[in-house]
Amino acid sequence: MKTYFLFFFALCFAVSGIAQSSFETREIAILPNSNLSISGTTNINDFECDFNTIYFKDQSFKVHYSENGDILNFKNSILPLENANFDCGNRKINKDFHDLLKSEKHPEILLKLKKIDMSRDGNALVTLTFNIAGIDKDYKFPVEITRDKLLCFDGKLQLNIKDFNLEAPSKIFGLIVLDEEIEINFNLNIQT
Template sequence: MRPYSTLMMFAAILLISIGVNAQSYQLNNEASTLNIDGTSNIHDWTIKAENTGGNLSLDFDDSSLEDIKQLEFTVMAKSLMSGKSGMDKNTYKALNTNKHKQITFKLQDVQSIEKVSTGIYNVKTTGSLEIAGTKRDIKLDFKLKSSSNAITLTGEHKLNMTSFGVEAPTAMFGTITTGEDVVVKFESQFNN
């Protein structure tokens, strides 16, 4: 056997024995939820995202999560529904949905992955969030649960909408005003 072919065989065996494998997943919109909770001078409110999508790519080493290679998440802006047509109309106007059709998050960096128990991890990341055409870097922390057929990300994140150039919607000629801060709560299921 030539030294070159011996070296190639050794390298192949080494790669196989390391056991790291990348797995890709697609967001399951039907099994996922994303709610935006906010306040007003009258009552608190919730908007639900009806149309979401995304991709997730993970590296596992012997069934243990090693790294997140890709995480992209998209909300169709006009799929945000409160159950009240007047509020939805004001929301779409504030988000300028005719021009900016999507709200997107793209992973930039993973700060830490902490194993809590078998298949459950606390993850700290940074990423780029785009709302109404304005991009901001944010820190996004979530719990990742891995099972045989799905990955579920669960978390929440507080946002000040004015930092994205979005004015808090008003109604009834300005007598109803909403707060600038909202809390985004998500449970996103990805399947391969």
């Protein structure tokens, strides 16, 4: 019985090693001239919180992918965005932004790349998991990908803060109300 168990364990390990070998690993750098922002509206005005892309300087990220025709599948390919690197242009709005994201308990947003389907003309369909305030939510959205000297990903995504169990802070006894829909805008320049 012990021999069968060891054989089964060795077979599973060998099969998982073969399955994982189809993934390639590449190191990428997101250049500081990239742009990333989160914008939204209240019943009074609009706001935009820009990510300080200087954070990406001298950093590289590993992506693990397999290619199947026009589809790239990814695993363990995560881009962490520290909440502290977002600036909304005003100390009070920054505080509200960090309260909304529960930054004290969850100091970063995680972007987990899952799939890129490049079979569309000039655009790709990206599947990405957002982890905000400890909650994962998958999104599919179109992204324009251009290749010149760099690889550039340009797009925007609408998401609802309720998907992440977030409650907008109430201001002035509820007179200022944040819309539940926010937009993430990005123009990422990537060097491979």
